[in-house]
Amino acid sequence: MLKRAFDLTAAVLGLVLLSPLLLAVALWVKLDSPGPVFFRQERVGRGGRLFRIHKFRTMVHDAAQAGLPLTVGQDERITRAGRFLRRHRLDELPQLFDVLRGEMSLVGPRPEVPSYVAHYPEHLRDKLLSVRPGLTDPASLAHLDESERLGRSSDPERTYIEEILPAKLRQAEHYVDHASLTQDLRVLWRTLCTLMAGR
Structure with missing residues (x-):
């Protein structure tokens, strides 16, 4: 209950304070290349x-x-605006709306597409x-170097499924086992520091 209240409060404040930035980014995306402003993709949630x-x-x-559901190295599908947005993680900001809708939280295991959730070990999935x-x-x-690492692989999807995904799942399990508001605040602080560094 406390986590959900924190998520709602932070998401509302974030959307209000960041509304000028959100509008500017939306305009940039629209002018930079043909297509919709938002990217929507089916993921597996709670x-x-x-x-x-x-x-x-x-x-x-x-x-x-035109390719894998992964971003691999200097992916040619990425737009000019997209490279900047990805570097600074600004492309993720619309997920604040997903937090308001109750589909997501500010901090939690990142949602995967169904095809990769199918590779979760049975004892971890639930x-x-x-x-x-x-x-x-x-x-x-x-x-943070996932895309570059995949770009060096001769079989990026296999590398993701066999090497990167298992490591992520172990870290996600540790998060779930020790979940607390204090831990969430630490993760959010680390995330902000990473964003400020432009990594």
């Missing part, structure tokens, strides 16, 4: 329920039909899907 996550579009329209997915979490902070 209890295994499917929902549509929202991001500012950072790739060319219909990029999903535990990791027992909490709302988050905008940020320790695993995403630990894998």
Whole structure:
């Protein structure tokens, strides 16, 4: 209950304070390349329920039909605006609306697409899907170089499934086992510091 109240309060404040930035980014995305402002994708949420996550579009329209559901190295599908937005994680800001809708939390295991959730070990699946997915979490902070690492792989999807995903799941399990508001505040602080550093 306390976590949800914190999420709602922070999401509302964030949307109000960041509204000029959100509008500016939306205009930039629209002018930079043809296509919608927002990118929507089906992800697996709490209890295994499917929902549509929202991001500012950072790739060319219909990029999903032109490659993997992963960003690999200097992905040619990424737009000019998209490179900046991804670097500073500004593309994730629309997920504050997903927090308001109750689909997500500020901090929690990042939601995956159904095809990758299918690779979750059985003993972890229910535990990791027992909490709302988050905008940020320790695993995403630990894998900031994920795209570059995949770009060096001859088989990016296999590398993700066999190497990166298991590491993320171990970190997600640790988060769920030790979840607290104090831990969430630490993760949010680390995330802000990372954003300020432009990593």
